[in-house]
Amino acid sequence: MVTDLAEIAKLDEAKQLENEHFYYFLKGWNPKRLDQHVHQLYKEVSDAIDCRACGNCCRSFHVQVEASDIEPLADRLGISSDDVQNNFLKQNAEGWQVSQSPCHFLNGNECTVYEQRFTDCRSFPHLDKPHFQGRLLTVFITYSQCPIVFNVIEQLKEKLGFNNF
Template identity: 30%
Template sequence: MITPTNPKAVNLRQFKKKVEDNKRKLRRFLTKLESQRPAGLDKMTVEIEKETWEKIDCLTCANCCKKMSPTFTTKDITRISAHLGMTPGAFKEKWLFFDKKDKDWMNVKQPCQFLDLKTNMCSIYEVRPADCAGFPHLSKKKAIDYLHVHKQNIEYCPATYSMVERMKERFQTSSK
């Protein structure tokens, strides 16, 4: 039984298959929402986010840490390097690279160097990058501004995928 205190473990093999089967449809749906800008989207995403976390356990997944890299702001680098007892320069040299195209500091390797692969827990959780702390950005004050983020994240994050699937179901039901 799935309850808020007992969310379902993520099966990454099944998730990958669902993404292969539905990614294009869900991305088209999000593009349609961007152009239509439906009323009530913010309220809906808050409701759906709550339902999503009742069903998904991130610690059984950690796909974001395995397949993606956060961007590290100057504040992140300063905070994390101090936590690790390093200078910001030494931290960047050891763990990061500068993406010239996007002008972002990113992890030099995947999975993330701070992910414990046995527990799927972050070894710097208390001081993790702001990008990680906000991920997967499910409900924000202006949900319309995050639909492009969801388009990317549905491929990596079962919670995002689930939320977008639920949004699509609700809009289809309300348009009947």
């Protein structure tokens, strides 16, 4: 299992063409069968990786925020929902988004509002959801940033018998 982010960045560079081929290889799979493989690997890999030693998603991405996420966070911080929106969020075409990356609430590698973190934070990197095949572009964007995604993809190559040549 590779968890060092610098090593993952190097491997990402080296595997660009291979991953392009793997992307099209995955497009040819039965979507439901593929989901089963990914869900199984996600469980194994996420059990073996400690997110508290990483925190890179909180440093690298702008989290999408659901309207229902705002009030619990406001209560936790002892401020109004308007203050949460004004101080920590911005609006885009899809709704609310955390305005800063790294996230305001990250301290070291740890989330300071863990119990009230956003729905998107709870489900990242989304590999336990259905329709993996339909989200492949996003998966390959996060491959170089998230050790869980990186290791799931690398193990998936072996599991599916992917041969780059």
